[in-house]
Amino acid sequence: MSKSIFYHAGCPVCVSAEQDIVKLLGPEKVDIxxxxxxxxxxxxxxxxxxxxxxxxxxxPNGNVxxxxxxxxxADVKG
Amino acid sequence: MSKSIFYHAGCPVCVSAEQDIVKLLGPEKVDIxxxxxxxxxxxxxxxxxxxxxxxxxxxPNGNVxxxxxxxxxADVKG
Numbered sequence: 001m002s003k004s005i006f007y008h009a010g011c012p013v014c015v016s017a018e019q020d021i022v023k024l025l026g027p028e029k030v031d032i033x034x035x036x037x038x039x040x041x042x043x044x045x046x047x048x049x050x051x052x053x054x055x056x057x058x059x060p061n062g063n064v065x066x067x068x069x070x071x072x073x074a075d076v077k078g
Numbered sequence: 079m080s081k082s083i084f085y086h087a088g089c090p091v092c093v094s095a096e097q098d099i100v101k102l103l104g105p106e107k108v109d110i111x112x113x114x115x116x117x118x119x120x121x122x123x124x125x126x127x128x129x130x131x132x133x134x135x136x137x138p139n140g141n142v143x144x145x146x147x148x149x150x151x152a153d154v155k156g
Binding site for chain 1: 082094095098099101102103107137139141143144145146
C-alpha cells in the first residue's frame with residue numbers, strides 16, 4: 001500500500017480538511033473515501049484499520065491520523 | 079508561507095504523528111516546532127494561529143489540522 005486513504009463523512013469539517021490534505025500530499029498520493037454515503041454497507045474495513053472518527057487519514061504504513069474531530073464512527077453509523 | 083508547521087509537545091502521540099507527517103509531506107515541506115520545550119516563552123504565536131491542541135499541523139494556507147488528540151494547550155502550559 002503506497003497511497004494514503006482519507007476517510008470522511010461529507011461534513012464541513014471533513015471537506016475543509018480534505019482539501020488541505022489533498023493539496024499537501026498531492027492528489028495522486030491519496031484516495032478519498034466518503035463513508036457516510038455507504039451506510040449499511042459495512043464500516044468494518046475502516047474500523048478494523050483503526051478509524052475511530054472522521055475525518056481521518058490512513059497512512060501507507062497503517063497508522064491512522066484522526067484530524068480535528070468531526071464525528072465519531074458511532075455518529076456516522078447513525 | 080509555503081511550508082507547513084507541525085507543532086508538538088514531545089509526547090508519544092505527537093512523535094508518532096510527526097514521523098508520519100514528515101514522511102507524507104516530505105521533510106523539506108514541514109517545519110517542526112516543539113512547543114513543550116519553550117514553556118513560558120509564550121504560546122501566543124501558535125494560539126493566534128488557531129492551535130488548540132497538539133499535535134497540530136498549520137498548513138501554508140493558514141488552516142490548522144488538529145491531529146488525534148494529544149494534549150490541550152492548557153495542559154502543555156501546565
